[in-house]
Amino acid sequence: MRQAGTNLPKVGQYNRAVVLDHIQFADGISRVEIAERTGLTPQTVSGIVRRLIGEGIVREDGRGTSSGGKPRMRLRVNPGAGRAVGVAFDPAELSCVVVDLLGNPLGRQRRPTPPHGSPDQIASSVAELVDEVLGDAGVRREEVLGLGFVTPGPIDLTQGLLVTPPQLPDWDRVPLQRLVAEATGLPVTLDNDATAAAIGERWAGAGRGVANFAYFFLGTGVGGGLVLGHQVHRGGSMNAAEFGHTTVDPDGPQCYCGNFGCLETLVSPAAMVAEARRRLASGSESSLSARGLKHTAILRAAAAGDELAGGIVDRAAEQVATVVVNVVNIVDVDLVVLGGHGIQYVEDRFRGAVERALQTRPLARRIRTARVELSPLARDAAAIGGAALVLYATYSPRVSELLSL
Amino acid sequence: MRQAGTNLPKVGQYNRAVVLDHIQFADGISRVEIAERTGLTPQTVSGIVRRLIGEGIVREDGRGTSSGGKPRMRLRVNPGAGRAVGVAFDPAELSCVVVDLLGNPLGRQRRPTPPHGSPDQIASSVAELVDEVLGDAGVRREEVLGLGFVTPGPIDLTQGLLVTPPQLPDWDRVPLQRLVAEATGLPVTLDNDATAAAIGERWAGAGRGVANFAYFFLGTGVGGGLVLGHQVHRGGSMNAAEFGHTTVDPDGPQCYCGNFGCLETLVSPAAMVAEARRRLASGSESSLSARGLKHTAILRAAAAGDELAGGIVDRAAEQVATVVVNVVNIVDVDLVVLGGHGIQYVEDRFRGAVERALQTRPLARRIRTARVELSPLARDAAAIGGAALVLYATYSPRVSELLSL
Numbered sequence: 001m002r003q004a005g006t007n008l009p010k011v012g013q014y015n016r017a018v019v020l021d022h023i024q025f026a027d028g029i030s031r032v033e034i035a036e037r038t039g040l041t042p043q044t045v046s047g048i049v050r051r052l053i054g055e056g057i058v059r060e061d062g063r064g065t066s067s068g069g070k071p072r073m074r075l076r077v078n079p080g081a082g083r084a085v086g087v088a089f090d091p092a093e094l095s096c097v098v099v100d101l102l103g104n105p106l107g108r109q110r111r112p113t114p115p116h117g118s119p120d121q122i123a124s125s126v127a128e129l130v131d132e133v134l135g136d137a138g139v140r141r142e143e144v145l146g147l148g149f150v151t152p153g154p155i156d157l158t159q160g161l162l163v164t165p166p167q168l169p170d171w172d173r174v175p176l177q178r179l180v181a182e183a184t185g186l187p188v189t190l191d192n193d194a195t196a197a198a199i200g201e202r203w204a205g206a207g208r209g210v211a212n213f214a215y216f217f218l219g220t221g222v223g224g225g226l227v228l229g230h231q232v233h234r235g236g237s238m239n240a241a242e243f244g245h246t247t248v249d250p251d252g253p254q255c256y257c258g259n260f261g262c263l264e265t266l267v268s269p270a271a272m273v274a275e276a277r278r279r280l281a282s283g284s285e286s287s288l289s290a291r292g293l294k295h296t297a298i299l300r301a302a303a304a305g306d307e308l309a310g311g312i313v314d315r316a317a318e319q320v321a322t323v324v325v326n327v328v329n330i331v332d333v334d335l336v337v338l339g340g341h342g343i344q345y346v347e348d349r350f351r352g353a354v355e356r357a358l359q360t361r362p363l364a365r366r367i368r369t370a371r372v373e374l375s376p377l378a379r380d381a382a383a384i385g386g387a388a389l390v391l392y393a394t395y396s397p398r399v400s401e402l403l404s405l
Numbered sequence: 406m407r408q409a410g411t412n413l414p415k416v417g418q419y420n421r422a423v424v425l426d427h428i429q430f431a432d433g434i435s436r437v438e439i440a441e442r443t444g445l446t447p448q449t450v451s452g453i454v455r456r457l458i459g460e461g462i463v464r465e466d467g468r469g470t471s472s473g474g475k476p477r478m479r480l481r482v483n484p485g486a487g488r489a490v491g492v493a494f495d496p497a498e499l500s501c502v503v504v505d506l507l508g509n510p511l512g513r514q515r516r517p518t519p520p521h522g523s524p525d526q527i528a529s530s531v532a533e534l535v536d537e538v539l540g541d542a543g544v545r546r547e548e549v550l551g552l553g554f555v556t557p558g559p560i561d562l563t564q565g566l567l568v569t570p571p572q573l574p575d576w577d578r579v580p581l582q583r584l585v586a587e588a589t590g591l592p593v594t595l596d597n598d599a600t601a602a603a604i605g606e607r608w609a610g611a612g613r614g615v616a617n618f619a620y621f622f623l624g625t626g627v628g629g630g631l632v633l634g635h636q637v638h639r640g641g642s643m644n645a646a647e648f649g650h651t652t653v654d655p656d657g658p659q660c661y662c663g664n665f666g667c668l669e670t671l672v673s674p675a676a677m678v679a680e681a682r683r684r685l686a687s688g689s690e691s692s693l694s695a696r697g698l699k700h701t702a703i704l705r706a707a708a709a710g711d712e713l714a715g716g717i718v719d720r721a722a723e724q725v726a727t728v729v730v731n732v733v734n735i736v737d738v739d740l741v742v743l744g745g746h747g748i749q750y751v752e753d754r755f756r757g758a759v760e761r762a763l764q765t766r767p768l769a770r771r772i773r774t775a776r777v778e779l780s781p782l783a784r785d786a787a788a789i790g791g792a793a794l795v796l797y798a799t800y801s802p803r804v805s806e807l808l809s810l
Contacts, residue, residue: 003427003616003635003802005420005445008413015410022408039809040410154772211408212641226736228638229804230408235633235737236617239769246731248655250724259730259766319655325664326651330735331631332640361664364644367559397408399634399804404444 004403015040017397019048020077023058024102024395025209028074049075057081057101077101082394083139085147085186086200086386087126088193089113089176090220094122096129097380098137098144099387103204107137108380119174127183145394146187148386149180150196152221157238160190189389193217194241196385197339197377198225199232203388205381206337206373213335214327216243216320217381218342218350222264228331231399232392243327244268248319263323267316269295269342275312284308296344303345313346317353324354328362328370339375347374409808420445422802424453428463428480429507429800430614435477454480462486462506482506487799488544490552490591491605491791492531493598494518494581495625499527501534502785503542503549504792508609512542513785524576528584535589550799551592553791554585555601557626562643565595594794598622599646601790602744602782603630604637608793610786611742611778618740619732621648621725622786623747623755627669633736636804637797648732649673653724668728672721674700674747680717689713701749708750718751722758729759733767733775744780752779 015038022034035045052058060073079100088095090113097108109132114121126149134141154163160177181188191199198215201207207215207227215225222244226233233240244264245257252261265271276298280290286308288301301309324336336354343350354372359365377384392398420443427439440450457463465478484505493500495518502513514537519526531554539546559568565582586593596604603620606612612620612632620630627649631638638645649669650662657666670676681703685695691713693706706714729741741759748755759777764770782789797803 003423003443003614005423005443005449006416006807007445007449008416011411011413011416018408018410038408038410040412044410044412209408228633228640229636233633233736235769236739236775237737237769237773239772240735240737242734242737242768245734245768247727248652250653250727257766257768258770259734259768322652322655326731327735329647329650329664330645330732331638332642332645332647334641361662363647363650363662363664364640364642365663367644368642370641399808402411403804 006402010402010404014397014399014402015044016048016052017395019045020052020057020395021209021397023052023075024077028061028076030072030074032072034075055081079104082145082391083143084145084387084390085130085133086196086383086388086390087130087147087149087180088196088382088386089122089126089149089151090193094126094129095380095383096126096133097383097387098133098139099204099384099391101391103200103384103388103391105380105384106139107133108383109133109136119171119176119179123176123179123183126180130184130186141185144186146189146390147180147184148189148191148196148389149176150191150193150382150386150389151176152193152219152223154239155190155192157190160188162190189386189393191386191389192223193219193382193385194223195225195232195234196389197223197375197381198227198241198337198385199392200377200381200385200388201225201337201339201375202227202232203391204384205375205377207335210335212331212333213337214241214243214324214331214333215337215339215375216324218267218320218338218340219382220342221268222320222342223340224327226331226333228333229399230397233331243323246323246326248322263319266319267342272298272312272316275315276308279308279312295342299343299345302349310349313349314353317346317350318357320350321353321357324372325357325361328358328364332364334368334370336370336372337375338372339377339381341379343374344379411807415807415809419802419804419807420449421453421457422800424450425457425462425482425800426614426802428457429482433466433479433481435479437477439480460486484509487550487796488548489550489792489795490535490538491601491788491793491795492535492552492554492585493787493791494527494531494554494556495598499531499534500785500788501531501538502788502792503538503544504609504789504796506796508605508789508793508796510785510789511544512538513788514538514541524579524581524584528581528588531585532588535591546590549591551594551795552585552589553594553596553601553794554581555596555598555787555791555794556581557598557624557628559644560595560597562595565593567595594791594798596791596794597628598624598787598790599628600630600637600639601794602628602780602786603632603646603742603790604797605782605786605790605793606630606742606744606780607632607637608796609789610780610782612740615740617736617738618742619646619648619729619736619738620742620744620780621729623672623725623743623745624787625747626673627725627747628745631736631738633738634804635802638736648728651728651731653727668724671724672747677703677717677721680720681713684713684717700747704748704750707754715754718754719758722751722755723762725755726758726762729777730762730766733763733769737769739773739775741775741777742780743777744782744786746784748779749783
């Protein structure tokens with residue numbers, strides 16, 4: 001990454017995006033308030049707002065409280081001014097949403113990923129799914145700004161390739177960005193699912209307007225996303241926020257990643273099922289049975305009061321909390337967001353464990369206690385994140401663009 | 406932290422700082438090369454360079470290789486254009502350096518911190534020390550841009566207070582910034598010693614020109630600094646990079662910070678001395694003796710081939726390596742710098758352990774292996790960091806300034 005200067009057109013784009021961000025995150029805001037909060041002059045703000053209104057992206061919406069003189073018009077984003085599609089791809093399931101400019105879902109659907117499908121078959125299946133979702137939501141293709149395609153596992157962002165998708169051993173450096181763009185006729189943005197979900201939280205979830213937050217995504221694996229100084233932090237090799245591969249137990253088992261005692265090896269669904277089987281085999285009482293035991297059964301049993309299942313969930317939550325505290329001590333975020341299907345039914349146990357840890361363990365807790373929130377986007381977090389990728393690339397103030405060559 | 410817009414004067418300042426940074430980090434660079442590397446137009450670069458030359462900060466230095474047409478003048482920073490003083494304060498020792506604009510030390514001295522000194526006595530002692538260092542180096546007070554005062558422990562940066570300095574139980578929210586400014590007659594910048602040392606590495610050490618790096622400072626405690634995207638990352642409460650308080654052993658002893666099994670509780674000098682005593686008491690053979698055992702004796706014995714001491718050092722190095730890998734997986738830095746008196750005599754053992762870990766454990770290692778380097782600033786890292794604080798605040802391109810209200 002070069003250290004670049006900037007110029008007037010970039011500054012104009014950036015300031016426009018900052019103004020739009022403030023309008024989006026506020027529940028109605030005046031031009032004067034925007035000027036106060038952004039440090040921009042009232043003239044600059046007025047000019048930007050005039051253009052945003054002209055383009056239909058922002059609208060004036062009733063009169064706000066005036067401070068004496070002229071009443072102030074409140075500004076809001078026009079949610080209908082643009083649509084974006086998000087598709088989350090994993091080996092088991094394709095899910096798709098279409099959202100408006102505020103990130104509200106207008107339609108959504110899921111279908112099983114074609115087993116042993118070729119990349120072309122996957123792309124066709126995605127195109128069918130997108131057609132259905134747009135049709136059901138009554139959204140025309142011309143209204144769609146783009147499609148965000150998100151997937152677990154390593155991605156070559158510069159070339160739009162899936163490098164080695166999990167559980168698809170025959171796939172290697174597959175140009176899925178191009179294939180999906182050809183099949184759907186939409187411009188396609190590719191990204192990691194956890195990074196996208198973090199962007200979704202910033203756009204429409206628990207991270208709205210928060211300067212610094214960490215997003216923990218507990219799914220089949222444990223992924224994450226980081227927003228630092230209002231910017232998505234990707235890191236030098238674009239692989240930041242791999243919270244699942246930090247060490248919780250240095251003497252623990254080696255992870256497929258090469259590291260030892262990774263969080264993911266301890267709290268993944270597979271690890272929790274294995275732990276439950278061990279406890280059942282040792283004769284502990286439980287409503288669960290070892291045969292055909294599934295992860296969701298453990299989560300449901302824990303929610304229903306089963307002691308063995310509860311113990312396993314609480315242990316996993318403690319291990320997540322240890323990594324949360326490490327992340328807070330390393331990057332000093334204001335907020336931690338927990339999401340993903342790995343915490344369904346037991347969200348409050350995870351939240352409680354993390355909250356207790358944040359109140360008692362980070363070094364800076366007396367200066368400011370980091371908050372914890374559950375993702376409001378839940379099962380759709382990755383797909384909504386995909387759609388948010390498109391909105392983020394189109395509308396958000398990005399320092400990387402301001403300071404790009 | 407508000408999300409602010411920017412304006413022309415700020416952009417001008419920022420671009421000037423970016424140009425100066427490129428001149429400082431290159432070993433001679435032409436205007437054309439600066440334009441290529443910064444994305445600024447040749448006209449903008451020429452204008453900025455003309456002013457920097459006019460102010461005496463930059464000079465033209467011989468002719469570079471030409472690519473056909475006109476020969477290119479090489480630009481270099483004029484090291485004599487400014488001086489900065491750094492003072493590192495810890496309960497045992499005051500150390501002071503004066504550096505030129507490239508961060509080269511022109512003079513340095515240490516003295517014991519007055520025991521049980523009042524804040525006023527400390528400030529007087531600092532003023533005497535600064536006078537001596539400036540006198541010995543032949544630097545006039547008027548040439549000094551400012552004094553960076555650095556200290557371990559929590560600081561209230563907004564008010565210039567030491568909140569609760571370690572081992573000074575009677576001190577509470579001491580306005581040392583003001584006292585030192587009054588005693589020395591210099592403008593004073595206050596900061597955490599590890600953060601300052603990281604800035605020193607960026608200015609004049611192993612981090613020169615590196616976009617993303619983590620600095621591990623092994624001293625009485627374990628501190629750290631993070632540079633992300635060419636910017637010092639301080640975090641939401643200004644307490645990022647507390648690597649010493651991340652958990653290595655969740656079942657380990659509780660640290661004074663409230664967390665469990667912190668790196669610092671395992672590898673601090675006190676912890677290593679305690680571990681050596683345990684091993685000696687169990688009858689292990691060694692050249693060390695338990696009576697009056699000091700940390701430096703362990704490090705020296707390890708360097709001399711003592712097996713017991715070597716085992717203790719290697720164990721500490723492995724624990725540091727575990728945290729290094731966690732930091733790389735979380736923030737994805739390109740470089741890790743190791744410094745501080747805690748690794749003296751055994752620098753290569755620490756470097757080796759961290760290097761092996763970085764080659765085999767981070768998730769993104771196949772995309773790009775993070776490098777490890779030893780701090781070239783060694784014992785003076787904190788004091789040079791203090792001086793670099795002043796240079797950084799005066800000259801460096803800071804996004805936080807570009808986007809401030």
